[in-house]
Amino acid sequence: MKTISNLRINLKVPRVYLPVLLLATCLPIPLFGFSSFFVFVLTVTFFNISYSSSWNLLAYSGQASFGHAAFLGIGGYTTAIFTIRTSIPWLGLLLGAMASAFAGILVGLTCVKLREWFLALVTLGFSIILVAFTRELDWLTGGVHGLAVPSLLPSVNHYYYGMLALTVFSIFIIYLILKSKTGLAFAAIRENELEAKATGIDVVKYKLLAFTISAFLAGLIGAFYAHFMAYINDQIYGLDYSFLPIIISVIGGIGTIEGPIIGSALLRFISEFLRIIEPWALKIDPVVILIYDKIEPLVMGVILVAVIILMPKGISPWLRKYLMPKR
Amino acid sequence: MTRPLLLSVEKVTKSFGGLIAVKNVDFQVEQKEIVGLVGPNGAGKSTLLKIINRFYRQDTGTIMFEGKDISRLNSHQVCRMGISGTAQIAQAFPDMTAIENVSIGVLFGKPGRTSVNEAKKKAVEVLRFVEFSENKMETLAKNLNIAELRRVQLAKALATDPKLLLLDEVTTGLGHLEGERAIEIIRKIRLRGTTILMVEHIMKVIMGLCDKVIVLDHGEKIAEGTPKEVANNEAVIRSYLGESSDCSK
Ligand SMILES: Nc1ncnc2c1ncn2[C@@H]1O[C@H](COP(=O)(O)OP(=O)(O)O)[C@@H](O)[C@H]1O
Ligand SMILES: [Mg+2]
Numbered sequence: 210m211k212t213i214s215n216l217r218i219n220l221k222v223p224r225v226y227l228p229v230l231l232l233a234t235c236l237p238i239p240l241f242g243f244s245s246f247f248v249f250v251l252t253v254t255f256f257n258i259s260y261s262s263s264w265n266l267l268a269y270s271g272q273a274s275f276g277h278a279a280f281l282g283i284g285g286y287t288t289a290i291f292t293i294r295t296s297i298p299w300l301g302l303l304l305g306a307m308a309s310a311f312a313g314i315l316v317g318l319t320c321v322k323l324r325e326w327f328l329a330l331v332t333l334g335f336s337i338i339l340v341a342f343t344r345e346l347d348w349l350t351g352g353v354h355g356l357a358v359p360s361l362l363p364s365v366n367h368y369y370y371g372m373l374a375l376t377v378f379s380i381f382i383i384y385l386i387l388k389s390k391t392g393l394a395f396a397a398i399r400e401n402e403l404e405a406k407a408t409g410i411d412v413v414k415y416k417l418l419a420f421t422i423s424a425f426l427a428g429l430i431g432a433f434y435a436h437f438m439a440y441i442n443d444q445i446y447g448l449d450y451s452f453l454p455i456i457i458s459v460i461g462g463i464g465t466i467e468g469p470i471i472g473s474a475l476l477r478f479i480s481e482f483l484r485i486i487e488p489w490a491l492k493i494d495p496v497v498i499l500i501y502d503k504i505e506p507l508v509m510g511v512i513l514v515a516v517i518i519l520m521p522k523g524i525s526p527w528l529r530k531y532l533m534p535k536r
Numbered sequence: 537m538t539r540p541l542l543l544s545v546e547k548v549t550k551s552f553g554g555l556i557a558v559k560n561v562d563f564q565v566e567q568k569e570i571v572g573l574v575g576p577n578g579a580g581k582s583t584l585l586k587i588i589n590r591f592y593r594q595d596t597g598t599i600m601f602e603g604k605d606i607s608r609l610n611s612h613q614v615c616r617m618g619i620s621g622t623a624q625i626a627q628a629f630p631d632m633t634a635i636e637n638v639s640i641g642v643l644f645g646k647p648g649r650t651s652v653n654e655a656k657k658k659a660v661e662v663l664r665f666v667e668f669s670e671n672k673m674e675t676l677a678k679n680l681n682i683a684e685l686r687r688v689q690l691a692k693a694l695a696t697d698p699k700l701l702l703l704d705e706v707t708t709g710l711g712h713l714e715g716e717r718a719i720e721i722i723r724k725i726r727l728r729g730t731t732i733l734m735v736e737h738i739m740k741v742i743m744g745l746c747d748k749v750i751v752l753d754h755g756e757k758i759a760e761g762t763p764k765e766v767a768n769n770e771a772v773i774r775s776y777l778g779e780s781s782d783c784s785k
Contacts, residue, residue: 396631408612
């Protein structure tokens, strides 16, 4: 008779070792004496990865946020205001994450009964409301002028390692959650909400939990990002920041751990490639300079459309389908 | 001989817009009893089961389970109290394997703590109990056929250790042989002492399995009794012959 151990009882949880290994190879990069611009660009890429991962966790539970920038911004503004007013370093990161988590609970509460479209629109609305508040409360937020955010670390290289650590931390936390009972509940809700309820899953509780954790991580990342950029204004709540994790996750693979890494890396690669070939393009025809800054969004748009059509689930699931045996 | 009451449905009514799907229905299920729910298509059988497992909220009436009013509870709460079952249209978590599907039931469907790994071991046991194919244990639910899917759903329901099992047309859509096997499994479940409330189309199945039968027509209970009594009941015969009671009078 077949025993349990013969069966490959192994949850189909996204593998974490590969992503972490990949990020680990980034450890020595600043030591090689690259330009600080290059290190800066990579730091932003880590930010894209970790921030998109926080969005992707929410998506994993079947909820789509179109206003995730709200959580980023709450984290950023909280630490900016706190650090400016008290001069206490670092603590602002935690406060920012907690303020964002609290906002996540509030938004989650209004959203748990909503689905897809409506949920997405409520989160978008929330980020728009925050812009209005930020502009009105200029005694606190600096209004349209924004705030200069005190630095926590002495150099770009330090921020590089900080952001890398934050990225590995986020990915590892998300991995642990997805692997646990909670992760199974998220997946069940995403795949069949009614059946999840009928099987004893407290759907409201788990949806709220997903919102809270996702917002906590986005807030933490946003807070660190604000210190890194040394400046924050209401653009942090903008559509660019809200759509960034969606585009990255859709390209890399919604609901997968490695998706945000693949998506971020691809976007970064394209934008660096365009930057490198710019002088060549100008040599061919100097008129190109007039439109060159429009080429990047255009290329991104084309890639997004192509991925959605050719690999609707994103690059990572597509690769897996071809590299791994079918079940 | 009367056994302790498990479920009591009292004056339950449910309408969808203008359509009254369940009308003032009363019935009781005793412990360890197998109760059949029959009636023509659209009689309100599925709706009644969905009210009991709290998919729907009734308009009026109460439902008591083990002496407690469950009328205001949610699906996940009554599941954890011991009510679970299978839907007429087999439901699953499509991107999870058979084992994962069933382990959700073990993990969430009953009180108490279980680790994910223990839950999976338990899931395999339950899948074996419903005679699910050994070599499909790791197959994604979306790649299973209807008969296999129904077994997964049954195993998922059983994995929650139900006191009351609700079965909605478990044999519908299955071939003859598969249907027979499904009935054998229900007999096995019965031997474990689980109380069952089942909707079934085929009269022969009901006759062979049930202690008691309730007949619904146009949302109303028109008869109740042993399978034999019901089979000889005039109103039932009329409704099954298609002469709707209100039109003919
Ligand atoms: N969700 C719903 N919305 C509207 N009408 C419904 C819904 N579910 C069932 N009905 C209607 O209620 C009546 C009873 O349906 P149902 O309980 O499925 O019958 P049965 O299971 O006995 O065949 C039918 O007329 C059906 O069309
Ligand atoms: Mg039905």
